[in-house]
Amino acid sequence: MNNPSLVSADTTADELEAILSTAQEAARALRDSAGGERASWLRAVGAAIDEERAELLDLAVAESHLDRTALDGEVKRTVFQLEHLAQAAESGELLRVLAEPADADYPVAARPDLVQAMMPLGPVLVFTASNFPFAFSVAGNDFASAVAAGCPVVVKANPGHPALSALTAEIVATALAKAGAPKGTFAHIQGVEPGVAALRDTRIKACGFTGSLAGGRALFDIAVGRPDPIPFYGELGSLNPVFVTPAAAAARAEEIAAGFVASVSFRGGQLCTKPGVLIAPENSGILDAAATALAGLEPVTLLTDRITGAYTEGTKSLSGLPGARVVAGSGGTSPTLVSIPPASVLATVGGGIEECFGPAAVVIEYRDTAEIGAIARSLGPSLTATIHGESADAVAASLVDQLSSLAGRVIWNGWPTGVSVTRALHHGGPFPATTSPTYGSIGVGSAQRWLRPVTYQNWPVELLPREVRARVLPAAE
Amino acid sequence: MNNPSLVSADTTADELEAILSTAQEAARALRDSAGGERASWLRAVGAAIDEERAELLDLAVAESHLDRTALDGEVKRTVFQLEHLAQAAESGELLRVLAEPADADYPVAARPDLVQAMMPLGPVLVFTASNFPFAFSVAGNDFASAVAAGCPVVVKANPGHPALSALTAEIVATALAKAGAPKGTFAHIQGVEPGVAALRDTRIKACGFTGSLAGGRALFDIAVGRPDPIPFYGELGSLNPVFVTPAAAAARAEEIAAGFVASVSFRGGQLCTKPGVLIAPENSGILDAAATALAGLEPVTLLTDRITGAYTEGTKSLSGLPGARVVAGSGGTSPTLVSIPPASVLATVGGGIEECFGPAAVVIEYRDTAEIGAIARSLGPSLTATIHGESADAVAASLVDQLSSLAGRVIWNGWPTGVSVTRALHHGGPFPATTSPTYGSIGVGSAQRWLRPVTYQNWPVELLPREVRARVLPAAE
Known part of the structure; x- marks a missing residue:
C-alpha cells in the first residue's frame, strides 16, 4: 500500500x-x-x-x-x-x-x-x-x-x-x-x-x-x-467576514486594504480561513485600493483541476449576484474582487454569498452603522469573524455579540489566516464551519x-x- | 400554556x-x-x-x-x-x-x-x-x-x-x-x-x-x-450486563441473586440502568434464587399503556429466543426472568437480546471462563457494565478491558441502578446508550x-x- x-x-x-x-x-x-x-x-x-x-x-x-x-x-x-x-x-x-x-x-x-x-x-x-x-x-x-x-x-x-x-x-x-x-x-x-x-x-x-x-x-x-x-x-467551509468600522477606515484605509489583499491571496486563497467578505464604509478608499492591489496579482495555479473549475464557477456566481460589480479579476484563475451592494446582501440570508475557494473575495460597502449591524446579522456561521476598529469604538462594540455568536474565533485588528497550533486557539464554529x-x-x-x-x-x-x-x-x- | x-x-x-x-x-x-x-x-x-x-x-x-x-x-x-x-x-x-x-x-x-x-x-x-x-x-x-x-x-x-x-x-x-x-x-x-x-x-x-x-x-x-x-x-437504551465470576458466585450466590432481583424490580424495572442481563456460572444457585425471588413479586402497574404493551411484547420476544426458558413470570406485567443458553447468545451479535423496559431480565449461565469472555465480546454497548468478583479474581481481570470498551460506567460488586449526581459519574456510552x-x-x-x-x-x-x-x-x- x-x-x-x-x-x-x-x-x-x-x-x-x-x-x-x-x-x-x-x-x-x-x-x-x-x-x-x-x-x-x-x-x-x-x-x-x-x-x-x-x-x-x-x-x-x-x-x-x-x-x-x-x-x-x-x-x-x-x-x-x-x-x-x-x-x-x-x-x-x-x-x-x-x-x-x-x-x-x-x-x-x-x-x-x-x-x-x-x-x-x-x-x-x-x-x-x-x-x-x-x-x-x-x-x-x-x-x-x-x-x-x-x-x-x-x-x-x-x-x-x-x-x-x-x-x-x-x-x-x-x-x-x-x-x-x-x-x-x-x-x-x-x-x-x-x-x-x-x-x-x-x-x-x-x-x-x-x-x-x-x-x-x-x-x-x-x-x-x-x-x-x-x-x-x-x-x-467558511466565509470569514471582516468588518471595518468607520473609525478604523478613517485611520488606516491603505493598511487595511493591503492586509486584506495579502490575506485573500495567501497560498492562492486556498485556506479555510481566507477572509471571503470585507464589510467597509462606502467611499473609504478601501475598495479601490484592494481592487487595484488584487488586480495587480498574477493568475494562480490552483491545487487541482476540480478546484480550478469550481473557482471559475464560483467567481461567476459571485459576479452574478444582484447588483454585483467585478472590481478586480479577468476570469480564469485571476484574483477576483466583487463589490456587492448591502441591499442585495440583506434581501436573502447572507445575500447568497458562498465560499469561493481561491483568491476571490467580496466587498460590501455600508452607508451607516445601522447597515453594518444588519449585514452582521444576515451572515451565516464561520470559523472566524474579524473586526478592524479603534479604541473606544462604539461601532466595534456593537458588533461583538453578533460576531461571537457566528464564529469560533473572533479577531481584533488582524487577519484570520495564519493559525497558531496552541491550546487556546479554537478552530471550529457552528455548522457549516x-x-x-x-x-x-x-x-x-x-x-x-x-x-x-x-x-x-x-x-x-x-x-x-x-x-x-x-x-x-x-x-x- | x-x-x-x-x-x-x-x-x-x-x-x-x-x-x-x-x-x-x-x-x-x-x-x-x-x-x-x-x-x-x-x-x-x-x-x-x-x-x-x-x-x-x-x-x-x-x-x-x-x-x-x-x-x-x-x-x-x-x-x-x-x-x-x-x-x-x-x-x-x-x-x-x-x-x-x-x-x-x-x-x-x-x-x-x-x-x-x-x-x-x-x-x-x-x-x-x-x-x-x-x-x-x-x-x-x-x-x-x-x-x-x-x-x-x-x-x-x-x-x-x-x-x-x-x-x-x-x-x-x-x-x-x-x-x-x-x-x-x-x-x-x-x-x-x-x-x-x-x-x-x-x-x-x-x-x-x-x-x-x-x-x-x-x-x-x-x-x-x-x-x-x-x-x-x-x-x-441499555442492557447493563452484570457478570458474576465463579469466585463471586461461590462466595455469595444468595446475596447476588437478591441484589439482582432488587435492582431489576426497583421502580418497576423502568430505569435506563436496570441490569437487563446477568451472566453467571451454571449451577451456581443464582438463577434459581433469582427466579424464586422474582416470581414472588406482584405484577407491576407500569408507567403508561404504551409501556405496558411494549413490556408484554418484550417479554414474549425474550421468551421466544432460541433455547429460552421462562423461569419466572406469568405474562402480563408480572416480573419475568428468562434463561437463555450461551450458544444462542453467541450465534448472533448479542443473541438478539433487546432491552425490555419493565421488571424483566435475562440470565445466561456459562460453563467456563472462555464462554464468559465470548459472551462479553458478543454484547453491544450499554450505559453500564458490572462485575461481581473477588479479590485477585483472574476471571474478573480478564473482563475489564472488554467491559470498559462497551460501557460508560463500570461497576465493581454493586448494581447499576442508583446514580449519584456528581462530577465523576459519567452517564452515557457508545450508541445506543x-x-x-x-x-x-x-x-x-x-x-x-x-x-x-x-x-x-x-x-x-x-x-x-x-x-x-x-x-x-x-x-x-
Whole structure:
C-alpha cells in the first residue's frame, strides 16, 4: 500500500478488510499503551518527516502548485503539531482523571467511590485536505490527535497529492514500526469507494474530515445514518467576514486594504480561513485600493483541476449576484474582487454569498452603522469573524455579540489566516464551519474528539487502567 | 400554556412561533447573564418545587403509578440537581477560560494573544422522559444543565404525565419570572407534531432526549438531517450486563441473586440502568434464587399503556429466543426472568437480546471462563457494565478491558441502578446508550453539551464578555 509506485491504484476490498481488521486489533494495543509511548511514536514520525523534507517538498510543490517556502513552513508546522500532541499524550492531561471518594453523607444518596477518565473511541478514519498537503494530510493534525488519544488511524489519501500522500504514508508507517508502535496503528487507503466503505464499517468509531461543504455533508450523512452513528468531525467551509468600522477606515484605509489583499491571496486563497467578505464604509478608499492591489496579482495555479473549475464557477456566481460589480479579476484563475451592494446582501440570508475557494473575495460597502449591524446579522456561521476598529469604538462594540455568536474565533485588528497550533486557539464554529460546534480541529483540544469518558465505580485500584491508576493512587492510599 | 386545565391541548403553530421567537430573544439575554444570576434562577426553581412538593407528588403518583416514597426521593434529587448545576454556573467553571499571552518566539510563527472561553449554543429543545417525572422531566437535568450553561429551554412535555408536566411548568415559569430570569428562558410545549416542528426550526440549536431507541433514533435523524445539523444528545437504551465470576458466585450466590432481583424490580424495572442481563456460572444457585425471588413479586402497574404493551411484547420476544426458558413470570406485567443458553447468545451479535423496559431480565449461565469472555465480546454497548468478583479474581481481570470498551460506567460488586449526581459519574456510552459518546446526561459535565468554545484573538480586554474579562484581568494587567 505504501509504495509510491502504487499511487494510482484504489485500495481493494480485500486490502481494506485486512486494514480494518488490523486497526481493530491495534485499538486494543493502543488503549493499553502509555501516553509516553504514543508520544515517542509521534516524535518518530515528526523526525522522519523532517529527515525526508527535501524529497517531500519536491513532490508537494509538483502536485499542489503551492509555493515551496510556504510548504516548507507547513512542514515545520506539521512537525511541531506532532510534538504539541506528543506532549499532551505524555503529560496524561488527555485522560482528564477525576476521582471522587465514597461519601456516605452525599446529598440524596450515599456516593460510591468514583474515578472518571477518558478512553479512546477506537479506529478513526481521516479524510485528508487538499490545501494543506502536510498539516492536514497523512501525518497532519487528525492523525496526530487520534494517535495521541490512543486511536489507530486509517487515512484516506487526498487525490490532489497522491504521490506525496503515498510517500508520506511510507515514511509514517516505517517510522511507527521502528518506534515500536503496534501493527495497525496507521494505514493508508486510496479511492472514494474504499473511503466510503470504511466509513460504513462498524470497526471505524469516528471520522475526521477537512474539505468542501458538498463532500463533507455527504460523508457526514453516511456517518450519522449508520445503524450505529459515529461522531463525524468535519470542517466544511467558511466565509470569514471582516468588518471595518468607520473609525478604523478613517485611520488606516491603505493598511487595511493591503492586509486584506495579502490575506485573500495567501497560498492562492486556498485556506479555510481566507477572509471571503470585507464589510467597509462606502467611499473609504478601501475598495479601490484592494481592487487595484488584487488586480495587480498574477493568475494562480490552483491545487487541482476540480478546484480550478469550481473557482471559475464560483467567481461567476459571485459576479452574478444582484447588483454585483467585478472590481478586480479577468476570469480564469485571476484574483477576483466583487463589490456587492448591502441591499442585495440583506434581501436573502447572507445575500447568497458562498465560499469561493481561491483568491476571490467580496466587498460590501455600508452607508451607516445601522447597515453594518444588519449585514452582521444576515451572515451565516464561520470559523472566524474579524473586526478592524479603534479604541473606544462604539461601532466595534456593537458588533461583538453578533460576531461571537457566528464564529469560533473572533479577531481584533488582524487577519484570520495564519493559525497558531496552541491550546487556546479554537478552530471550529457552528455548522457549516464545523459539523460539531463543540470541538475544534487544531491543537490539544482536538484530541478530545477521539475520547469518551468512562467512570469506574468502587473499582479495585489494581484493575484500573495503568495510567489512570498512577494518577489516583496518591488519593486512594 | 402553563395551566393544568389546558393539559390536553397540543401547542398550536402560532403558540410555537411565539415561543421560539421569545426563546431566541432570551438567548441573547442569557448569554449576557452572570453565572451567579443563572444560579439564583435555578435555586428559585428548586425552592418552588420543594414548596409545592405535596401537590406535585399527588399528581406524580396518580399519573406515573410509581411509589410515593421513590418519587419523594426523586424530588429531593431534582432539587439537589438544580443546586449542583447552580453551583457550576456560579463558580464560572463552565466557562473553561484559557488565556495564552502573545508570544513572539512561539514555534513556527508568532502567537497572538488568545483567550478561549465557552459560550452557550442558544435555545435548547428537551424531550422529557416518562420514567423520571421529576429528575428527567420539565425541571430535570436537561433543563438545569442548559440554563446553567446560559441556554433558554423549550421543554416538550412527556405524554405519560401531562398534568404533572403542566403544573411543574407553571411552577418553573413563575419561579423564573419572580427570580428575574429573562422572558423566554423557559417554555413548555405539548404534542408530537409541535415537538418535531421545534426540532426542525433553525432557532433551536441543540436537543436533549431521554427515551426509547425507536423514538430517539427518529428524532436524532431529524436533528442531523437538518440543512444545519444540530447536536442531539439522546439516551436511548441499555442492557447493563452484570457478570458474576465463579469466585463471586461461590462466595455469595444468595446475596447476588437478591441484589439482582432488587435492582431489576426497583421502580418497576423502568430505569435506563436496570441490569437487563446477568451472566453467571451454571449451577451456581443464582438463577434459581433469582427466579424464586422474582416470581414472588406482584405484577407491576407500569408507567403508561404504551409501556405496558411494549413490556408484554418484550417479554414474549425474550421468551421466544432460541433455547429460552421462562423461569419466572406469568405474562402480563408480572416480573419475568428468562434463561437463555450461551450458544444462542453467541450465534448472533448479542443473541438478539433487546432491552425490555419493565421488571424483566435475562440470565445466561456459562460453563467456563472462555464462554464468559465470548459472551462479553458478543454484547453491544450499554450505559453500564458490572462485575461481581473477588479479590485477585483472574476471571474478573480478564473482563475489564472488554467491559470498559462497551460501557460508560463500570461497576465493581454493586448494581447499576442508583446514580449519584456528581462530577465523576459519567452517564452515557457508545450508541445506543447515548447518541454522543463524548458527553453524559447527568451532573456538571452534562452542561458542556450546550456550550461551544470561542477564541478571542488580540481582543481588547474591555470588549471581552464580562465574566470572561473578570477571569483574565489579573493576567492581562
